[in-house]
Amino acid sequence: MAQQTEAVRRTPLTRDRVLRAAVALADDIGIEALSMRKLAKELGVVPMALYKHVSNKEQLLDGMVDVVMGEIDPPAPGSNWKSTVRHRILSARRAFLGHPWAAQVIQSRSSPTPVVLAYMDSVIGMFRTGGFSVDLTHHVMHALGSRMMGITQELFDAPPAPRAQTAPSQEDAGEYPYVMELAGAVAHDEDSVLGRGCDDQFEFEFALDLLLDGFERLRQQGWSSAGHLRGKTP
Amino acid sequence: MAQQTEAVRRTPLTRDRVLRAAVALADDIGIEALSMRKLAKELGVVPMALYKHVSNKEQLLDGMVDVVMGEIDPPAPGSNWKSTVRHRILSARRAFLGHPWAAQVIQSRSSPTPVVLAYMDSVIGMFRTGGFSVDLTHHVMHALGSRMMGITQELFDAPPAPRAQTAPSQEDAGEYPYVMELAGAVAHDEDSVLGRGCDDQFEFEFALDLLLDGFERLRQQGWSSAGHLRGKTP
DNA sequence: GCCCTAGGTGTACGCCGTACACCATTCTCT
DNA sequence: AGAGAATGGTGTACGGCGTACACCTAGGGC
Numbered sequence: 001m002a003q004q005t006e007a008v009r010r011t012p013l014t015r016d017r018v019l020r021a022a023v024a025l026a027d028d029i030g031i032e033a034l035s036m037r038k039l040a041k042e043l044g045v046v047p048m049a050l051y052k053h054v055s056n057k058e059q060l061l062d063g064m065v066d067v068v069m070g071e072i073d074p075p076a077p078g079s080n081w082k083s084t085v086r087h088r089i090l091s092a093r094r095a096f097l098g099h100p101w102a103a104q105v106i107q108s109r110s111s112p113t114p115v116v117l118a119y120m121d122s123v124i125g126m127f128r129t130g131g132f133s134v135d136l137t138h139h140v141m142h143a144l145g146s147r148m149m150g151i152t153q154e155l156f157d158a159p160p161a162p163r164a165q166t167a168p169s170q171e172d173a174g175e176y177p178y179v180m181e182l183a184g185a186v187a188h189d190e191d192s193v194l195g196r197g198c199d200d201q202f203e204f205e206f207a208l209d210l211l212l213d214g215f216e217r218l219r220q221q222g223w224s225s226a227g228h229l230r231g232k233t234p
Numbered sequence: 235m236a237q238q239t240e241a242v243r244r245t246p247l248t249r250d251r252v253l254r255a256a257v258a259l260a261d262d263i264g265i266e267a268l269s270m271r272k273l274a275k276e277l278g279v280v281p282m283a284l285y286k287h288v289s290n291k292e293q294l295l296d297g298m299v300d301v302v303m304g305e306i307d308p309p310a311p312g313s314n315w316k317s318t319v320r321h322r323i324l325s326a327r328r329a330f331l332g333h334p335w336a337a338q339v340i341q342s343r344s345s346p347t348p349v350v351l352a353y354m355d356s357v358i359g360m361f362r363t364g365g366f367s368v369d370l371t372h373h374v375m376h377a378l379g380s381r382m383m384g385i386t387q388e389l390f391d392a393p394p395a396p397r398a399q400t401a402p403s404q405e406d407a408g409e410y411p412y413v414m415e416l417a418g419a420v421a422h423d424e425d426s427v428l429g430r431g432c433d434d435q436f437e438f439e440f441a442l443d444l445l446l447d448g449f450e451r452l453r454q455q456g457w458s459s460a461g462h463l464r465g466k467t468p
Numbered sequence: 469g470c471c472c473t474a475g476g477t478g479t480a481c482g483c484c485g486t487a488c489a490c491c492a493t494t495c496t497c498t
Numbered sequence: 499a500g501a502g503a504a505t506g507g508t509g510t511a512c513g514g515c516g517t518a519c520a521c522c523t524a525g526g527g528c
Contacts, residue, residue, distance in 0.1 A: 012474095035516080036517080046476065046477055048519095049475075049476050052474075057517090107338075109390070114409070116390075120410075121410040121411070124412035138420060138432075142432075145386060145389070145441070153387050155382070156344070156346050175355075176354075177359075179351060179355045181368060182371060185369070186372060198372075202459070203376035207373075207377035207379070207445075210448040211445070213448065214448050246506075269483080270484080271483080280507065281486085282487090282507080283507050285486070285487095286505080287506090290486075470527100472525100472526085472527085473524105474525090475524090477522075477523095478520090479518105479520090481517090482515100484516105485514090489510090490507105490510100491509100492505100492508095493507100495504075495505090497502085498500090
């Protein structure tokens with residue numbers, strides 16, 4: 001038997017192969033449908049074989065996030081902190097947009113992997129070398145929150161979704177007048193500046209720039225949290 | 235038999251009782267440990283009994299969110315849009331802080347319940363009556379994102395968590411210099427303006443005010459998305 | 469030839485959500 | 499008053515999940 005056994009034993013399965021297969025499978029079937037058993041089947045292997053490469057499903061998810069983070073461009077050096085940070089964040093956004101499950105997964109992790117930590121370190125570094133104090137940098141990082149990774153966390157993309165329960169749209173229009181007004185304006189925006197409904201990329205950059213501009217103002221005026229005692233006892 | 239059967243049949247189990255019990259149980263044991271079976275046991279009932287009141291677990295989660303939203307104060311009328319919005323959002327935050335699982339759950343819902351929609355409607359209304367155009371209100375709501383509900387979505391509260399793998403803290407300090415600098419500053423902040431580590435409430439209000447101030451500036455200068463064509467073909 | 473180890477296997481357990489058939493009580497209509 | 503339907507709790511069962519544990523097998527170093 002020159003050809004060993006059947007046709008299997010093609011490549012001996014590594015942690016990296018497991019993670020990449022998991023990412024691809026999650027891209028295909030969605031993160032909630034991803035299971036150790038399906039992943040094993042995809043790799044032509046018995047479920048328990050995976051446990052020789054990742055210690056459990058949590059660590060699998062951590063590893064999957066790391067794979068996605070690996071797709072972020074390296075930091076492009078630049079003279080100006082704002083454009084440097086902006087580019088890095090938009091690059092992260094690009095990576096996460098390619099794997100819609102990843103945003104949800106990274107938010108569910110309880111502690112960052114070294115890869116995530118390295119990314120955060122690079123962003124913090126951009127603020128520090130851009131002239132932000134440690135104090136201001138700290139608050140600014142909090143203010144960015146998950147947006148630092150290009151993650152928007154809108155609530156609900158589609159507003160109501162045809163909930164077949166109460167009366168049809170006529171009553172709805174009366175119940176949520178402002179929502180309807182806004183939804184209406186966004187809907188027939190064909191001839192407006194943003195084509196087709198709602199441009200997620202525009203919304204992201206709008207919010208990001210609003211924050212970055214705010215940061216710049218605070219930096220320029222030498223803001224410090226010491227100037228903002230909010231009536232706390234000392 | 236004056237007392238019926240045993241001692242049971244205390245209250246006949248309603249949708250409301252189910253939801254409230256679910257909220258309490260999730261508060262106790264965490265959302266990931268909440269199961270239909272445990273909830274049933276908590277209510278002294280067989281698991282399938284729940285399905286007479288909620289059609290499935292998804293709808294249970296929707297209902298739980300609605301219970302939490304019910305704890306938000308009614309909108310306090312006020313002359314000034316910023317303080318009105320601010321109070322409403324901070325009130326929502328208070329409600330969500332009481333149920334740490336709720337932020338995660340609401341972000342996982344695919345479409346808003348009527349209760350959530352009503353809340354969003356009230357916030358949109360505050361911007362509109364405060365002098366914001368439909369256009370600007372739209373973008374402003376996106377920029378708030380989940381912060382509109384008082385939800386921060388920081389990534390990771392505790393930075394590294396003693397990952398017992400590579401060498402101890404000495405190497406870490408070299409690998410993530412900016413993270414360490416920032417963590418150090420936050421840690422021994424006992425005598426600084428923010429006591430004990432990191433004041434989540436302060437961070438939330440810092441970011442919220444940064445956004446609200448930015449909104450106000452745009453409103454005053456009559457901002458419109460038409461003035462910000464980002465090099466798109468018309 | 470020997471043993472060690474890395475990596476794949478098979479079985480099994482306890483948990484999960486929920487479909488479906490059943491039954492007990494209570495309410496309504498005649 | 500009695501029939502019938504509706505309401506709501508029960509019991510059983512199924513398929514899927516993560517993973518502990520014992521096992522086997524192929525390859526490498528001595």
